[in-house]
Amino acid sequence: xxxxxxxxxxxxxxxxxxxxxxxxxxxxxxxxxxxxxxxxxxxxxxxxxxxxxxxxxxxxxxxxxxxxxxxxxxxxxxxxxxxxxxxxxxxxxxxxxxxxxxxxxxxxxxxxxxxxxxxxxxxxxxxxxxxxxxxxxxxxxxxxxxxx
Numbered sequence: 318x319x320x321x322x323x324x325x326x327x328x329x330x331x332x333x334x335x336x337x338x339x340x341x342x343x344x345x346x347x348x349x350x351x352x353x354x355x356x357x358x359x360x361x362x363x364x365x366x367x368x369x370x371x372x373x374x375x376x377x378x379x380x381x382x383x384x385x386x387x388x389x390x391x392x393x394x395x396x397x398x399x400x401x402x403x404x405x406x407x408x409x410x411x412x413x414x415x416x417x418x419x420x421x422x423x424x425x426x427x428x429x430x431x432x433x434x435x436x437x438x439x440x441x442x443x444x445x446x447x448x449x450x451x452x453x454x455x456x457x458x459x460x461x462x463x464x465x
Contacts, residue, residue: 319372320344320364323379331381331409332364339363345410347417349376359420361413380409383416392416
């Protein structure tokens with residue numbers, strides 16, 4: 318599986334294993350894929366379920382590639398500032414799902430992000446993250462993290 322491959326690379330353990338069945342989303346990574354018309358689509362993928370060959374020729378972004386302690390991504394900073402995690406085990410996967418949503422919402426023509434809270438909350442943007450679904454994040458988490 319993709320998660321095993323990620324873990325084999327330089328002992329990279331930022332991507333977590335939760336249930337191992339795709340139910341919790343703790344293993345989420347972002348896979349970039351070129352769609353018709355050349356548009357790049359960013360998909361949050363459960364690495365515990367994805368065969369390695371399913372990402373052949375695609376760019377895989379893990380939490381370690383998103384940012385570091387010394388140089389965190391803006392999403393990681395906002396999650397920290399807003400106390401948007403509990404035990405922190407699933408925080409990386411939530412950051413990856415938000416990253417995919419944010420990247421997909423960018424319009425290169427207008428150079429703006431077309432992302433509203435309703436798209437994230439009602440459109441199922443974080444449905445794969447169990448702790449988000451269970452309400453283990455603070456109120457206004459999505460709005461404060463990526464919409465402000």
